[in-house]
Amino acid sequence: MTSVEETTVGGHTADQGPSGYAAARLRLLQEESRSGPSRRSALAALTDDWLKALFATAVKETGVRGAALVAVGGYGRAELSPRSDLDLVLLHDGKAEPRALAALADRLWYPVWDLGVALDHSVRTPGEARKTAAEDLKVHLGLLDARLVAGDAGLLAGLRTSVLADWRNLAAKRLPQLHSLCRERAERAGELRFLLEPDLKEARGGLRDVTALRAVAASWLADAPREGLAEARRRLLDARDALHLVTGRATDRLSLQEQTPVAAQLGLLDADALLREVYEAARVVSYAGDVTWREVGRVLRARSARPRLRGLLGTRGSVPERAPLAEGVVESDGEAVLALAARPDRDPVLPLRFGAAAAQAGLPVSLHAVRRLAAQAKPLPVPWPAEAREQLLTLLGAGEPTVAVWEALEAEGIITKLLPDWERVRCRPQRNPVHTWTVDRHLVETAVRASELTRRVGRPDLLLMAALLHDIGKGWPGDHSVAGETIARDMALRVGFDAEDVAVLGVLVRHHLLLIDTATRRDLDDPATVKAVAEAVGSPGTLEILHALTEADALATGPAAWSAWRGSLVADLVARVAAVLSGAAPEATELEIPTTEQERLAVEALRTGEPVLALHARQEEDAVGVELVVAVPDQPGVLPAVAGVLALHRLTVRAADLRSMELPEQLGEVLVLRWRVAAEYGSLPEAARLRTDLVRALDGSLDVPAKLADREAAYPRRRGVVPPPPRVAVVPEVSSLATVLEVRAPDAVGLLHRIGRVLESSGVRVRSAHVSTLGANAVDTLYVTTADAKPLDPADAAALAASVQTALA
Numbered sequence: 068m069t070s071v072e073e074t075t076v077g078g079h080t081a082d083q084g085p086s087g088y089a090a091a092r093l094r095l096l097q098e099e100s101r102s103g104p105s106r107r108s109a110l111a112a113l114t115d116d117w118l119k120a121l122f123a124t125a126v127k128e129t130g131v132r133g134a135a136l137v138a139v140g141g142y143g144r145a146e147l148s149p150r151s152d153l154d155l156v157l158l159h160d161g162k163a164e165p166r167a168l169a170a171l172a173d174r175l176w177y178p179v180w181d182l183g184v185a186l187d188h189s190v191r192t193p194g195e196a197r198k199t200a201a202e203d204l205k206v207h208l209g210l211l212d213a214r215l216v217a218g219d220a221g222l223l224a225g226l227r228t229s230v231l232a233d234w235r236n237l238a239a240k241r242l243p244q245l246h247s248l249c250r251e252r253a254e255r256a257g258e259l260r261f262l263l264e265p266d267l268k269e270a271r272g273g274l275r276d277v278t279a280l281r282a283v284a285a286s287w288l289a290d291a292p293r294e295g296l297a298e299a300r301r302r303l304l305d306a307r308d309a310l311h312l313v314t315g316r317a318t319d320r321l322s323l324q325e326q327t328p329v330a331a332q333l334g335l336l337d338a339d340a341l342l343r344e345v346y347e348a349a350r351v352v353s354y355a356g357d358v359t360w361r362e363v364g365r366v367l368r369a370r371s372a373r374p375r376l377r378g379l380l381g382t383r384g385s386v387p388e389r390a391p392l393a394e395g396v397v398e399s400d401g402e403a404v405l406a407l408a409a410r411p412d413r414d415p416v417l418p419l420r421f422g423a424a425a426a427q428a429g430l431p432v433s434l435h436a437v438r439r440l441a442a443q444a445k446p447l448p449v450p451w452p453a454e455a456r457e458q459l460l461t462l463l464g465a466g467e468p469t470v471a472v473w474e475a476l477e478a479e480g481i482i483t484k485l486l487p488d489w490e491r492v493r494c495r496p497q498r499n500p501v502h503t504w505t506v507d508r509h510l511v512e513t514a515v516r517a518s519e520l521t522r523r524v525g526r527p528d529l530l531l532m533a534a535l536l537h538d539i540g541k542g543w544p545g546d547h548s549v550a551g552e553t554i555a556r557d558m559a560l561r562v563g564f565d566a567e568d569v570a571v572l573g574v575l576v577r578h579h580l581l582l583i584d585t586a587t588r589r590d591l592d593d594p595a596t597v598k599a600v601a602e603a604v605g606s607p608g609t610l611e612i613l614h615a616l617t618e619a620d621a622l623a624t625g626p627a628a629w630s631a632w633r634g635s636l637v638a639d640l641v642a643r644v645a646a647v648l649s650g651a652a653p654e655a656t657e658l659e660i661p662t663t664e665q666e667r668l669a670v671e672a673l674r675t676g677e678p679v680l681a682l683h684a685r686q687e688e689d690a691v692g693v694e695l696v697v698a699v700p701d702q703p704g705v706l707p708a709v710a711g712v713l714a715l716h717r718l719t720v721r722a723a724d725l726r727s728m729e730l731p732e733q734l735g736e737v738l739v740l741r742w743r744v745a746a747e748y749g750s751l752p753e754a755a756r757l758r759t760d761l762v763r764a765l766d767g768s769l770d771v772p773a774k775l776a777d778r779e780a781a782y783p784r785r786r787g788v789v790p791p792p793p794r795v796a797v798v799p800e801v802s803s804l805a806t807v808l809e810v811r812a813p814d815a816v817g818l819l820h821r822i823g824r825v826l827e828s829s830g831v832r833v834r835s836a837h838v839s840t841l842g843a844n845a846v847d848t849l850y851v852t853t854a855d856a857k858p859l860d861p862a863d864a865a866a867l868a869a870s871v872q873t874a875l876a
Contacts, residue, residue, distance in 0.1 A: 088117040089182055096149050096312065103305050111138075111145040114153070115216050118175070122217035125174035129167045133160035135218030136175065140187075143212035148308045150317035152185030154209060158222045161192045185317060193226040200230055204244050207234065208278065211285050231285065238286040239370065242363050249279055249356070259349035260494065261504050263342075267307045268319035272349030274303050276356050289362040291355040292434060299348035306345055309333050321345065339496055346494040346505060354478040357471075358434050365400060393424035404433040411443040418444050418481050419458035426465035426472040434475075441479040450563040459485075459562065463514040463531040464521060473511050486561075488554050491542025499844075503625040506541045513537065516619035523615050529568060530612050532559065533575040534619055540576070552577040571609055575616055578603050582617045586636035587839045588809065588848035591643060592726070593802045600640065601647040610648060614641045627840075632743055668698035669728050669737040676700055678709075678761045682754045693751060695744050697761070701727065701736040706833050707823030708764040709740055711771035714817040715760065715778070716752045718744040723819070723838035742838075772824070775817045795872040797864045798848075805834045805850035806859040808868055812875050814845040825874045826851060829867050831859065 091113055095101065101109065115138075122136050140154035141147070157172055172190050179186045191199065200207035210230045215223045234241060252269055259270035268274045277300045280291040309332035310318060313325055321329065326338035335341050389397040395409035395417050403425035411417050418440045425432045447455055462469060476482050483490045492506040504512055517534035521527035536558060540551025555576040559569045581603055589596045604610045617637055621629035664681060671679045678699040695713075699705050706725060713720060723742045744751075763769035793812035801807050810822060819838060826833055826849065834850040851867070853859060859867065 104301060107146045110147040114147060119217040121175055121178055125171050129171045131163045131167050131171045133162055133219055134171065135222045136216040137223050138214045138216050139209040139212055143214040146304060149311040152187055152317065153179060154187045157190045159192060160222065193222055196226055197229050208282055211282055235286055238288045239367055242283060242286060242288060245279055245282060246360050249276060260346040263500060264320060264322050266320050267303050272353035276352050280355060280359055283359055283363060288366055289359055291359040295351045296355050299351035302344055302348040305333060342496040343494050350494060361431055392428055393420050396421050396424040398428065398430060402433045403430045405436045405439060411440050412445055415445040415447045416455045416458060419455055419462065422472045422476050423458045423461035426462050426468040429468045432472055432475045437475050437479045441481050449561050453563065456563045460528050460531050463535055464518045466515055466518045469515055470511055486558060488539060488558055492539060495542060501625050501627050506538055509623055510535050510538055512623035513619050516622045517615065520615040520619055524611050525608060526612060529571055530615050533572055533616050537576050537579040537616065537620060548577050548580060574605060574609055575613055579616055579620060582613060582637050582640055583621060586640040587633060588837050588846060589801060590835045590850045591640055593804050595801060595803045597643045597647055599801060601644045604644065607645060607648050610641060610644055665696060665739055668696060669739060672698040672700050672737050678758060680754055680758055693744060695742040697740040699738045701738050704765060704827050705738050706836060707820050707827055709761060710819035710823055711817060712757060712760045712764050713744060714820055715774055716757060718746060720744055720819060720838055723836060725833060725836040771820065793872055793875040795868045797868050802850060805852045806864045808849045808851060810847040810871060812845055814840050818845055819847060821874055822847060822871055825871045829870060
C-alpha cells in the first residue's frame with residue numbers, strides 16, 4: 068500500500084486519488100470569488116499537483132527512470148477551462164523496457180479516464196517527438212507550448228530547444244502552411260464576430276487564431292500588434308469558461324439558448340452585451356491576424372527577392388520606392404503609408420485623405436501610419452470643411468477596398484473620433500438571421516453596394532452618406548428608423564452638409580425600409596398605397612436615391628433579402644410613385660397587365676370550372692425555386708386549398724401574390740395566384756399531380772388539415788430556441804378599399820393554409836395576399852373585405868386579427 072499524498076492549491080486540498088482531485092476541482096469551480104485567469108491557472112496548478120503525485124507513484128511502482136510528463140497545447144500554457152481536455156506527452160529516454168513503459172503510461176492515463184476527463188496523449192522519446200513535429204504541423208504547434216509537469220526536466224529542455232530551433236529555421240515553410248490552415252478553418256467555421264452562434268475556438272478571430280499568432284511570434288519572423296490582444300484573448304477564454312460551467316460540457320459553440328445564462332455567469336446585462344463583448348474581442352484578434360500575416364508575407368517576399376537583388380546590385384541594399392497617392396500619402400512596399408513630410412498634428416483632414424487614397428488605390432494601410440494618425444491627428448472642426456466631407460465620400464465610394472481600410476481606421480479608434488455616434492453600432496449584433504453582418508459592418512457593406520449604384524442617381528454623395536447612416540439608430544431604444552433620423556441629421560450637419568441635404572438624408576434614413584416593405588407587403592393596385600409612399604418620399608430626386616439605397620441595403624443584408632423577384636416589385640412601386648410625384652396619372656405598368664399565359668389559364672379555368680396551373684423555372688441567377696401560376700374560378704376556400712396542397716407536396720413558399728382578374732366578354736371572376744416555391748426535399752412534383760390534389764382539396768375529397776396534422780405528428784420539427792409568438796395586427800390607413808392584416812410568425816409547414824382557413828370561416832373575402840419569407844420568419848399581408856367588397860369595420864377587423872393570432876398560437 069502506498070500512502071496518500073496531499074497537495075494544497077489556493078486553499079484546496081487534494082489527494083492523489085481521482086475522488087480527492089475531483090472534489091477539490093469541484094470546490095474550485097464553485098468559488099464565485101475566483102474566475103478568469105486566476106481560476107484557469109489555479110485549475111492547471113491543481114491538476115499539475117494531482118498528476119505529479121500520480122507520476123511519482125507510477126514511477127515508484129514500475130521502476131522506470133528517465134521519463135517526464137509534459138503538458139502541451141492549452142494545458143501547456145497553464146490555461147484550463149472547466150471542461151478542457153488534457154494534452155499530455157510522456158517523454159522517455161528510450162532505455163526503459165517496453166512493458167514497464169506501458170505500465171507507467173497506464174498508471175497515468177487510466178485515472179484521468181476514470182474521471183471522465185478528455186485526454187489527448189502520446190508516449191515518445193524526444194527524437195520521436197521532434198520527428199513527429201516535423202511531419203505534423205499541429206503537433207509542432209502544441210510542442211511550442213510544452214511545459215514540464217513532472218519528471219526529468221532535462222528531457223523537455225532539450226526537446227524545447229530543438230523544437231523552437233526547427234520552428235525558426237523552417238519558418239519560411241511552416242508559416243505559409245499555418246496561414247493556409249487558418250484560412251481553411253475560417254472558411255469552415257466562419258467569422259466569429261458576425262455569427263449569431265459563434266465557435267469561440269475555431270471561427271476566425273477565435274482562440275485558435277490567438278494560438279497561431281503566438282506561433283508566428285515564436286518564429287521571430289513577425290509579431291502581432293499587442294495592444295488589446297491579451298485582453299481580447301482573456302475575454303474569449305472567460306466566455307468559454309462560462310459556457311463550460313453553464314452547459315457542463317466541453318463545448319466551444321455559443322449557441323442561442325446558452326447566451327443568456329452565459330451572460331449572467333459573466334455578470335453581463337444580457338445576451339446582446341455578451342455577443343458584443345465577444346465580437347469586440349474577435350475583431351481585435353482578426354485585425355491582429357490581418358496585420359501579422361501581411362507582415363509575414365512581406366518578409367518572406369523580401370527574403371526570396373534578396374538573392375536576386377544582390378546579384379543585380381552587388382552588396383548595396385535597396386530602398387523601397389515611394390509612389391505618391393495623395394497629399395501626405397504615398398505607397399511603399401505594397402502599403403499606403405504617410406509621406407516623410409506629413410504632419411498629422413497640422414493636417415486634420417489627413418486621416419480621411421489617407422483612408423480615401425488607400426481605398427482608391429486598393430492598398431492595405433500601414434499599421435504604423437494608422438497608429439501615428441490616431442495618436443497625433445488634430446481634431447476636425449465642426450462642421451467639417453468641404454475637403455474632409457469629400458474625402459469621406461471618396462472613401463465610401465471606393466468599393467470593396469473600403470471595408471479593410473475602414474476596419475483598420477476603426478480598430479485604432481479613428482472612426483469613433485471622427486463620428487462619435489459610431490460607437491453605438493460598433494460590433495452590435497443583429498438577432499435577425501437574415502442579416503449576415505453586425506450593424507457597423509452592415510453599414511459599411513451597404514456603402515460598398517451603393518458605390519456600384521452611384522451612376523443611377525443624381526446625388527451619389529447623398530446615396531453614399533445615407534448608406535453609411537441608414538441603420539445608425541439601431542444603437543438606441545425604439546424604432547431604429549425614427550431614432551436614426553435624428554442621429555443622421557446631427558451627423559450630416561457635423562460632416563458639413565447644408566440644411567437642404569440634411570433634410571433629404573433625414574427622409575432617406577427615416578424611410579429606408581419603406582419601398583421594400585410596401586412592395587412586398589402591400590397591394591400596389593390600391594391607390595392609397597402609392598399615395599402614401601409619394602407623400603413620405605416627397606420628391607423625385609429623393610425617390611431615385613431611396614430606390615438605390617433600398618437595393619444596396621438589401622444586397623448588404625444577406626442572400627435572403629434581395630432577388631430579381633423583390634427587385635421587380637420595388638421597381639414597379641417606384642414607377643408608380645414617380646408618376647404620382649410628377650403630377651401625371653399613374654400609367655399601368657407591365658406587372659399590372661395580365662400576361663398572355665395568365666389570360667390563357669384564366670380562360671381555361673372559366674371554361675372547365677376547375678383550377679389550372681403552370682410551373683416555370685426562374686431565369687434569374689439569384690431567384691430561388693420555380694414560379695407557380697394557378698388560375699381558379701372565384702369560389703370559397705381557394706387560398707387555404709392551394710396553400711395546403713403546396714405544403715402537402717413539401718413546397719416551401721418563398722413569395723406569393725393573389726388577385727382577382729376580370730376577363731372581357733367572360734362571365735365571372737378568376738383568382739390568379741402567383742407563387743414562388745422551392746422543394747423542401749428532393750425534386751419538384753409534377754404539375755398534373757398538384758392540379759389533381761388541388762381539385763380534390765376544393766371539392767372536399769382531400770382532407771388537407773388531417774393530412775398536414777399526420778405529417779407533423781410523424782416528423783416533428785426540433786427547435787433549439789423557442790421563437791417569439793406570432794403577431795397579427797390590423798394595419799390602419801394604408802388602403803381605402805380593404806382591411807389590411809399583417810401576420811408575422813415563424814415560418815412553418817401549412818402556415819398560410821391555417822391563415823386561409825380562419826379567414827374562410829370568418830366569411831371575409833381575400834382581395835389580395837402578399838407573402839414574404841425571410842430566413843425563419845414569415846411576413847404575410849392580406850387585404851380582406853366583406854362579402855360585398857367593402858372594408859371591415861374596426862371592431863370586426865380587430866376580432867378577425869385576434870382569431871388568426873389564436874389559430875396560429
